[in-house]
Amino acid sequence: MSLVEVQIDRLVGPTHHFGGLGVGNLASKSHSGQVSNPAAAAIQGLEKMKLVASLGVPQWVLPPQQRPDWTLLRSLGFAGSDRDVLRDARDRSPELLSAASSSSAMWTANAATVTVGNDGDRWGTDVSIANLSSSLHRCIEWQQTEADLRAILPSSVRVHSPLMGGAAMRDEGAANHMRLGHVDAPEFVDVFVYGDQDPLPQNFMPRQTLASFQAIDRRHQWDRPQRSAGHAVFLKQHPRAIDAGAFHNDVVAISHHDLMIHHQFAFADNDAAMELLDRRCVEVTGRPVVRVQVADDQLTMDEAIATYLFNSQVVSVGADDAPPVMICPVQVDRSAAARGLVDRWQSEGLISRVQFVDLGQSMAGGGGPACLRLRVPMQPEDVDAMSPASRWTPELHDRLCQIIHDGYPKAVSWDELASIDFVNAAKRVRDQVAESLGCEMRS
Incomplete structure (x- = not known):
């Protein structure tokens, strides 16, 4: 049973600006x-x-989310x-206005965690919408994200609402998840990468918890008898990586x-973690x-984060088992290492x-090629059952x-965000995009 990996990107919105809002995101801050x-x-x-x-x-293409988020601003007084x-927010708390106006939903790798399970005669796909509770500007995304994904995905794909639980269950989606297995494998290994638990990073708060991924793994197993807890591997992200600016695993690791x-230095206790992962892949997939592994003397952690090499997008072309194509940011081409x-x-x-x-605008906010897409196998x-209106075509382009x-x-600077003419x-223009994609226009 072959799988097709659909790529879903969200178009950058007209309020895209550099707010410096990302926790542990050096590019965003700089x-x-x-x-x-x-x-x-x-x-x-x-x-x-x-x-x-x-x-x-x-x-597939999703429209920008509507910004600013008036509900957030009014709920904050x-x-x-x-x-x-707009004027009051600008004068009293411009950071809140920036958060409410953020176009960060363009980084669709954070939209959800996606797994597949073998149900015997077919593959079943589960999608858990991420709560993104680590950041004010991102925790407002999930409702539109859930509505958008439910609208374009086929009914056979199970879409789950975000985890409840606040900070203890903070979840940043597929940017911290990898699916490993040959295309002909009877099952896959799900690698869930978390950042909390000792030893903790010193500079930045981890944005993914072990408890959140354990919960997602449990609910994706439900009613899928062929999928067991043994298919999941939970790896701790190295605190050195988080402190260096790798706020998600996909800044220091690629999978396809x-x-x-x-x-x-992607993972804590690297040797033991990789021994476990290698063994589990053989046990579950048969191969x-x-x-x-890229050594630090081949590419330093600082250069890995500056180039976003590990945030390259990898896709299959032609035969499923043929070597894939790697889509890298131009910063990789400019780095000899x-x-x-x-x-x-x-x-x-x-x-x-x-x-x-060239993704210069996204890279300046801390997002490379892989950040901009959600993979849904x-x-x-x-x-064929997905919404055709949102599928990329030359005409739509x-x-x-x-x-x-x-x-x-x-x-766009912060000044424009407070202008009612700019917002209108x-x-x-956001509604024009949504209409072109056959999407419901939400205020």
Whole structure:
């Protein structure tokens, strides 16, 4: 039973700005307050989607979430007309206005955790929407995310609402999850990477807890008799990685089918963790994982985070068991160490080729190619049952590019966020995008 891995990206919104809001996100902090370019950000994201679709990979598009979040602002004590709310928030707490206006939902890898289980005669897919409770600007995303994914995914895919439980159950989705197994494997190993538990990082709060992933694993097992607790491996992210700015596992590790590439300091107690993972992959899938460890003297942790090499997007092209294509940010091409590693992997047949993409606006906020997509594996007939209006096509691409060209701002600072004219224009262009994608327009 073959699986198709659908890629889902959310278009960057017209209120995209550099708010410096990301916990432990060095790029976000370093660009805080700079002038952003939402039009460029949206086009850069669309061009990546175009590349993925041109490789024969099913690509879907979600609309930007509506911003600012008026419910958040009014619940925090800002009252009066919309104009009054914006001015009051700007004057009394501009950080709250920034959070309510964030376009961070574009990093769709944080939208949900996705697993698949063998139900005997077919694969079953489970999607748990992430609560993103670590950050104010992201915890407001889940309701629109859940509605959007329920609208485009087929009814055969089980979508679960976010975990309750606040900080104890903080969950950042697929950015901290890997699925390992050959395409012909009877089952897969789910690798859940968490950051809490001793020893803790010294500089930044871990954004994923062990308890949250244990809960997600339990509920994804429910009513799937072929899937057992033995298919899950829980690995602790190295506190050194978190302190260095790897706020998610996908900043220091890549996975695709039975291939896994990771930094030497991605995981705590690395030798024992990798021995457990290697053994479990053989037990569950019947084959060893192809695992590549990058030593710190090959690529330092600082350079790994600066280039986002491990946040490259890997997709299958042609035959499922053929070497995949790796889509890297251009920062990898500009680094001798990172480019040397990619060239070696290509020469060794781990990947078939490399494509470099310019995602400068997203990278400035701390998001590379893999951050911008959610992988949803499903059976071919389930792909056919997805919403066709939101699937990337050349015609849709041209239509969205025109909307962006005509209506997206090309320069946004914090000052614009408090302008009612700017906000109204952003809503109009956001609604045009949603209408083009056949999506419900939510205020």
